[in-house]
Amino acid sequence: xxxxxxxxxxxxxxxxxxxxxxxxxxxxxxxxxxxxxxxxxxxxxxxxxxxxxxxxxxxxxxxxxxxxxxxxxxxxxxxxxxxxxxxxxxxxxxxxxxxxxxxxxxxxxxxxxxxxxxxxxxxxxxxxxxxxxxxxxxxxxxxxxxxxxxxxxxxxxxxxxxxxxxxxxxxxxxxxxxxxxxxxxxxxxxxxxxxxxxxxxxxxxxxxxxxxxxxxxxxxxxxxxxxxxxxxxxxxxxxxxxxxxxxxxxxxxxxxxxxxxxxxxxxxxxxxxxxx
Numbered sequence: 001x002x003x004x005x006x007x008x009x010x011x012x013x014x015x016x017x018x019x020x021x022x023x024x025x026x027x028x029x030x031x032x033x034x035x036x037x038x039x040x041x042x043x044x045x046x047x048x049x050x051x052x053x054x055x056x057x058x059x060x061x062x063x064x065x066x067x068x069x070x071x072x073x074x075x076x077x078x079x080x081x082x083x084x085x086x087x088x089x090x091x092x093x094x095x096x097x098x099x100x101x102x103x104x105x106x107x108x109x110x111x112x113x114x115x116x117x118x119x120x121x122x123x124x125x126x127x128x129x130x131x132x133x134x135x136x137x138x139x140x141x142x143x144x145x146x147x148x149x150x151x152x153x154x155x156x157x158x159x160x161x162x163x164x165x166x167x168x169x170x171x172x173x174x175x176x177x178x179x180x181x182x183x184x185x186x187x188x189x190x191x192x193x194x195x196x197x198x199x200x201x202x203x204x205x206x207x208x209x210x211x212x213x214x215x216x217x218x219x220x221x222x223x224x225x226x227x228x229x230x231x232x233x234x235x236x237x238x239x240x241x242x243x244x245x246x247x248x249x250x251x252x253x254x255x256x257x258x259x260x261x262x263x264x265x266x267x268x269x270x271x272x273x274x275x276x
Contacts, residue, residue, distance in 0.1 A: 073252070124225060146192075
C-alpha cells in the first residue's frame with residue numbers, strides 16, 4: 001500500500017504536476033486480504049482467484065463502477081491476471097508486472113528462448129528462492145519468529161527491497177518509506193497471514209484451455225538477476241496481450257523507485273480505454 005503513495009497524486013491530479021488533465025484516473029487501492037489493514041481472514045483459506053472475484057465485486061457492486069481497468073504487482077499482479085482470466089463484464093483491460101506462467105501440456109514444444117527462460121527461472125528459484133520455499137512450507141513457524149522480533153521482521157522484509165530494487169533507482173527509497181512498510185506488518189501482525197499466499201494451493205495455475213482473455217499488458221521490471229520471459233512465452237498465457245514493456249530502469253518496487261515512469265506506463269497502457 002505504502003509503495004503506491006508517490007503515484008496517487010500523479011494519477012488522480014496530473015494537472016497539478018504540469019501534465020494533461022485528461023490523463024486523470026479515479027484510483028482504488030484495495031489491500032489484499034491478510035495484508036496490512038485488511039482483514040486477516042483467519043477463518044477461511046483465500047486464494048488469488050477468490051480475491052480476483054472479490055475485487056471485481058468491490059468495483060462493480062460495492063463502488064458502482066460500470067467499467068474499470070486494473071494494474072497489479074507481485075501477488076497483486078497474480079490477482080489482476082486472474083481477473084483477466086475471468087474477464088467479467090465491466091473489466092476493460094489489465095496490466096501486470098508479475099505475469100503468470102501458461103499451461104503447458106506434454107505435447108507443447110518450447111522454443112529455445114522459452115526453454116532458456118524456464119531454465120533461468122529454475123536457477124533463480126534455486127539461488128534466491130529460499131524465502132518462497134520457507135513461507136510456502138513452514139509459514140506458521142516463521143511467522144512466530146518474525147512476530148516476536150522487530151529486527152528479524154525488518155531484516156526479512158527489507159532484504160527484498162534491497163535485492164529486488166534496481167541499483168540505479170534504489171537510492172530513491174527513503175528510510176521512512178521502508179520502515180513504514182515494516183511497521184504496517186508489525187503493528188497489524190499480518191506477516192503470518194500474508195505468508196499464506198505462498199502456499200501453492202492459494203495460487204492455482206492455469207489449467208487446460210485457460211488463458212487471460214482480457215486485453216492485457218505486461219510490464220517487466222529491471223530487477224537484478226530476474227530472467228525476462230520471451231514474448232512468445234507471455235502470449236501463451238496472455239493471447240490478447242496489447243503491450244509488453246521491458247524496463248531499462250526501475251525494479252520490483254517501480255511505483256516507489258520511479259513514480260513518474262510507473263505513471264507514464266499506466267497512462268500509456270490504459271489511455272485507449274477512456275471514453276471519447
